[in-house]
Structure formats: structure tokens, C-alpha cells
Amino acid sequence: MFLTGDNAYDVYENPQKQLEIAKLMDKTFPSDFTYSFCDGIIFCETIGLEVLKPKKDFPSVLNHPIVDLESLSEFSVPDPYTSGRMPVNLKSLSLIASAIDKPLYVSIQGPFTLAVQLAGATHLLRSIIKDPEFVEALLAFTTETVRRYSVAAQKAGAKFISISEPGAVTLNPERFDKYVVTNVEKIYGDLTCWKSMHICGDTTELLENMLSCNIDAISLDQIMNYEFVKEKIPSNVVLIGNLDPIDLLGRGTTEDIRKETIKLMKIHRENDNYLCAFGCNCLNDTPVENLKISINTGRMSYEELDKIKIRELI
Amino acid sequence: MGNVLKQISDCIVNMEEDEIESLIQRAVKSEIDLDSVYIQGLKDGMVRAIELFDKKIYHLPEVIVCADTLNKGLNLLKSFGDINKKSKGKIVFAVVKGDTHEIGKNIVKIMLEASGYEVIDLGVNVDSTVIIESAIKEEAQIIALSSMMTTTMIEMERVIKELSEKNIKYKPHVIVGGGCVSKKYAEEILADGYSENAPKAVKLVNRLIGGKK
Structure with missing residues (x-):
């Protein structure tokens, strides 16, 4: 947004603008993938929730109207080809995928996190005990919503779909299996593209459960210690992350960023299944130079990396 | 009995x-x-x-x-009469403007209340002016701010800055927390305290106001 001065809906509602931004992003911050503009609100907006739309920020939901089976019955699962802004977004994905010669990465809100948005986090957690039938029905609704859209996104050209489940960090491992693993597997099962899962926050206790899903990659928050985490990642799963997008990228110096990026890459020097990336979304006002140094450093060759001695980073 | x-x-x-x-x-x-x-x-x-x-x-x-x-x-x-809850202190609590994530605030609130504090819950997406005016009106010892989004945490700094410009005798402490907030960020914006989770938030409040009104 700060690169072009557009607000979120200027981009969401205009596939040509999406393509323009994707090209500009690719030119300014070249990475291994191409991206559409972050659209975490699309499900809630299409389902009909009230949305806060700041001029220079991402939208968020203002109400959580689905609180029981009766209120759930008033809503229907959106059709990605006809409902709300979904067809426009699919057109954007298709345009980007065909115009930029890199695999298209799409991040999609997971079914549990969507349920958190629809019912409210506190109410959903309360309902796990007080109204489990409602929770099951709501998750069936959100799983089908996410599944249909994910399949459509793949058909539109997505080559890498990341299911983002930040709301699930509130669950203990047993409930994570019951409410998250079971449902995301229904989505992953219908996808043939690369599949990944991202959860923000401390996922130490959930890591094994996340890895039990049929995923090709896993992405964790910057608070996770990747030296510890890498030992737990199977060789056929790519570990993505986890540069700190706030204190480091948002507020650090370019030299700090270069050093921390190199340190992280050296930790994973012997691992073929590592992809250097950010731990989570960046701040809107992250300096362009900070992002550039991070990306350029993260893409250096092993030859260049090996020439740098650890003592130079202290 | x-x-x-x-x-x-x-x-x-x-x-x-x-x-x-x-x-x-x-x-x-x-x-x-x-x-x-x-x-x-x-x-x-x-x-x-x-x-x-x-x-x-x-x-x-x-x-x-x-x-x-x-x-x-x-x-x-x-409904049977007044209860002397012997509050250890009063806290005005809000999720900052632009942010509607309530879970962190609600959990911390539950634990603060169980620990004997009175919590005035202003809800989510609350303007800095409303937070400060409520804290002054309620004579709160603490303003607790939550933000789960990197894009809204700047509102915490706004509250601290606007509060510092107020000419009031006793300024409440401002404590911050939330998924995207770090200790470093809290120090940078001159918050009086930071907590990474609910139990630590209670310990932080105990330390800051020592159970005194």
C-alpha cells in the first residue's frame, strides 16, 4: 500500500491493479514466488459480516454474528464463482499466475480461524464445552467454505497454498487434532499443489500435530527457536521462516537484518528443506530498504554464505 | 456454612x-x-x-x-446487596483502535479479576481518547492495552503519547501485550510494562501497583 498509495479495496476490486501490484512487488522485492495482495477478509466479507475498512490498513471484522445453530442456519457456504468478491479475486489470481513466470503463492485463512472470526474467539472456545454440536456444525461450514475456495484458487493458478490458522494457537494438542487437523486434511486432500500451514505465536506444543497434516511445508512465528524446531522437521517437509517482521525488519538497521538473516541461513546450511522467509506479516511501514536487504541476503548462494564467518556476525 | x-x-x-x-x-x-x-x-x-x-x-x-x-x-x-470485593486496584482495559481481536483481553481480564483487581473493560477497537478519558474518570492505576495486529500496535504508542501530554496529578501506568507486541517494542514506546501472556500480566500488575489501591 505504501508503494503505490492505494487502499486495500482499490486493489481487491480491480484485477488489473492486483497484477500491477504483483509486478511491482516482484520487481522491488524479488522472491521465489509471486503473490496476490493479502486478503484475509474475503471469507467474512462474502459471508456477510460487518467489516472495518481503514483507508491505509487491512480490513477486519467488526461483529461475530454466528453464535449458535440457529444463527448458523441463516448463512450459506459461499460459491467461489458467484459469491461476493470471490470471482473478482479468482480473476486476479488467474491474471497474476499467467503474467508472472513464478509459482503463485496464496495464503488462505483456515477453517478454525474463520470460525473464530464468525463466532468470536471467546464464544467459540466457550462453545467447545457448552455447545459442542454448534462447534462441529460451524467447523463443517467453515471447512467447506475454505475447501471450495482453495480448490478454485488452485484452478486459477495457485501453485502453493498456505492455510493460515492463527486462531488455533488457543487450543491444546488434543483439541487441535479434533478441530484443526481433521478439517484441514479435508482441504489438503482436495489440493494437488504445494500445501503449507502457518500458525502465529508459540506452537511448541502443537508442532507435532501440525506436522501430522499432509503438508509440504510449515511456517512458524518468529518467537519459535528454529535451531530447536529444525530437528523436528522431517526431510520431506520444508521449514519456512522466521525472521522477525516487527523488531528486526520493521525497526532494525539494514546491518542488523543482514546479520540475522545470515545467522538463520547458517543454522540451516546443512538442511535442504529450508526456505528463508519472514515469521509473519510485516508492519505496513516497514522500510523498503529493510525488506530489500533481507530478501537479497536470503537469496545469497551457499558459496557466498560459506565465505562469511560466524565471528563476523557478532 | x-x-x-x-x-x-x-x-x-x-x-x-x-x-x-x-x-x-x-x-x-x-x-x-x-x-x-x-x-x-x-x-x-x-x-x-x-x-x-x-x-x-x-x-x-x-x-x-x-x-x-x-x-x-x-x-x-x-442482587442481595453490596459486596465488598476489596479490589486491589483498578485497571482500564481495551483492545486498541482498528483491532477487533478480543480473546487475549478477555483471558487477561478473567485472571486479573480472579486475582482481586477491578477491570473496566472498554472492549475492542477503542479510540485512544476514550481509553484515556475512561482511565481518568475511573481513577485507574493501570491502562492495559492489547493489540493482535502489527498494523494496529502503533495505537499503543498514541495512547502513551497522548497520556503523557495530559496535565493530571496521578498518571496511570500503561501496560501492553498481544500477539505481535514484544518487550523491545514496549520499551521503545515507553510503556510501563509488557507481558507475553495472561499469568505474567497478573504478576506485572502485582509488581506495578503492589496490590495497593
Whole structure:
């Protein structure tokens, strides 16, 4: 947004603008993938929730109207080809995928996190005990919503779909299996593209459960210690992350960023299944130079990396 | 007397929301004073529930339902007269402007209340002016701010800056937390404290106002 001065809906509602931004992003911050503009609100907006739309920020939901089976019955699962802004977004994905010669990465809100948005986090957690039938029905609704859209996104050209489940960090491992693993597997099962899962926050206790899903990659928050985490990642799963997008990228110096990026890459020097990336979304006002140094450093060759001695980073 | 108070406490721990009102009525009928019903019954149960959470026997859903049970009992108890809750201090709590994530605030609120603090909950997406005016009006010792989004945490800095410009005798401490907030960020914006989770938030408040009004 700060690169072009557009607000979120200027981009969401205009596939040509999406393509323009994707090209500009690719030119300014070249990475291994191409991206559409972050659209975490699309499900809630299409389902009909009230949305806060700041001029220079991402939208968020203002109400959580689905609180029981009766209120759930008033809503229907959106059709990605006809409902709300979904067809426009699919057109954007298709345009980007065909115009930029890199695999298209799409991040999609997971079914549990969507349920958190629809019912409210506190109410959903309360309902796990007080109204489990409602929770099951709501998750069936959100799983089908996410599944249909994910399949459509793949058909539109997505080559890498990341299911983002930040709301699930509130669950203990047993409930994570019951409410998250079971449902995301229904989505992953219908996808043939690369599949990944991202959860923000401390996922130490959930890591094994996340890895039990049929995923090709896993992405964790910057608070996770990747030296510890890498030992737990199977060789056929790519570990993505986890540069700190706030204190480091948002507020650090370019030299700090270069050093921390190199340190992280050296930790994973012997691992073929590592992809250097950010731990989570960046701040809107992250300096362009900070992002550039991070990306350029993260893409250096092993030859260049090996020439740098650890003592130079202290 | 002890028996019904223990039953009230157990009722909170066991999340028996349908039973709590009849137990409160029994206690009041037995002429147990309202303060004892609150302290030895309701509050005791919530403290025990949080101990189970600390031990990872209970999780967030259990804590929320225990708090629901407590609040149902407390609402009935209040209808019988004033309760001297002996608040350890007053906290104005809000999720900052632009952010609508309530879970962190709600959990911290439950634990602060169980620890004896009075929490004025302003809700989510709250403007800095409303937060500051409420804190001044309520004579709060602490303003607690939550943000789960990298894009809205800047609002915390706004509250701190606007508060510092106010000409008031006793300025409340401002503490911050939330998924995207770090200790470093809290120091940068000159917050009086930062906490990464709910139990630590209670310890932080204890340290800052030492249980004094």
C-alpha cells in the first residue's frame, strides 16, 4: 500500500491493479514466488459480516454474528464463482499466475480461524464445552467454505497454498487434532499443489500435530527457536521462516537484518528443506530498504554464505 | 456454612453453570454474609480454576466457562446487596483502535479479576481518547492495552503519547501485550510494562501497583 498509495479495496476490486501490484512487488522485492495482495477478509466479507475498512490498513471484522445453530442456519457456504468478491479475486489470481513466470503463492485463512472470526474467539472456545454440536456444525461450514475456495484458487493458478490458522494457537494438542487437523486434511486432500500451514505465536506444543497434516511445508512465528524446531522437521517437509517482521525488519538497521538473516541461513546450511522467509506479516511501514536487504541476503548462494564467518556476525 | 461455600467453589471449578444460582440462594438463605460467599465461594473457585490452567490441566475453554459460572453467580449475589470485593486496584482495559481481536483481553481480564483487581473493560477497537478519558474518570492505576495486529500496535504508542501530554496529578501506568507486541517494542514506546501472556500480566500488575489501591 505504501508503494503505490492505494487502499486495500482499490486493489481487491480491480484485477488489473492486483497484477500491477504483483509486478511491482516482484520487481522491488524479488522472491521465489509471486503473490496476490493479502486478503484475509474475503471469507467474512462474502459471508456477510460487518467489516472495518481503514483507508491505509487491512480490513477486519467488526461483529461475530454466528453464535449458535440457529444463527448458523441463516448463512450459506459461499460459491467461489458467484459469491461476493470471490470471482473478482479468482480473476486476479488467474491474471497474476499467467503474467508472472513464478509459482503463485496464496495464503488462505483456515477453517478454525474463520470460525473464530464468525463466532468470536471467546464464544467459540466457550462453545467447545457448552455447545459442542454448534462447534462441529460451524467447523463443517467453515471447512467447506475454505475447501471450495482453495480448490478454485488452485484452478486459477495457485501453485502453493498456505492455510493460515492463527486462531488455533488457543487450543491444546488434543483439541487441535479434533478441530484443526481433521478439517484441514479435508482441504489438503482436495489440493494437488504445494500445501503449507502457518500458525502465529508459540506452537511448541502443537508442532507435532501440525506436522501430522499432509503438508509440504510449515511456517512458524518468529518467537519459535528454529535451531530447536529444525530437528523436528522431517526431510520431506520444508521449514519456512522466521525472521522477525516487527523488531528486526520493521525497526532494525539494514546491518542488523543482514546479520540475522545470515545467522538463520547458517543454522540451516546443512538442511535442504529450508526456505528463508519472514515469521509473519510485516508492519505496513516497514522500510523498503529493510525488506530489500533481507530478501537479497536470503537469496545469497551457499558459496557466498560459506565465505562469511560466524565471528563476523557478532 | 463451610459446606455450601465449598460447593460454590467446586461448582466454579466443575463449570456447573446451571447449579450456581441455587447454591448462591442456599448460601444467602443460610445467612452467610455476602462477602464470604464471594471470597470463600466464587473467588476461591476461580483461583482454583486458574491454578489448574497454570498446571495445564485446564485450557482456555475451561477457564472461560469457569468465569461464566462465576459471573452468573456474582450477578445473583449482587442482587442481595453490596459486596465488598476489596479490589486491589483498578485497571482500564481495551483492545486498541482498528483491532477487533478480543480473546487475549478477555483471558487477561478473567485472571486479573480472579486475582482481586477491578477491570473496566472498554472492549475492542477503542479510540485512544476514550481509553484515556475512561482511565481518568475511573481513577485507574493501570491502562492495559492489547493489540493482535502489527498494523494496529502503533495505537499503543498514541495512547502513551497522548497520556503523557495530559496535565493530571496521578498518571496511570500503561501496560501492553498481544500477539505481535514484544518487550523491545514496549520499551521503545515507553510503556510501563509488557507481558507475553495472561499469568505474567497478573504478576506485572502485582509488581506495578503492589496490590495497593
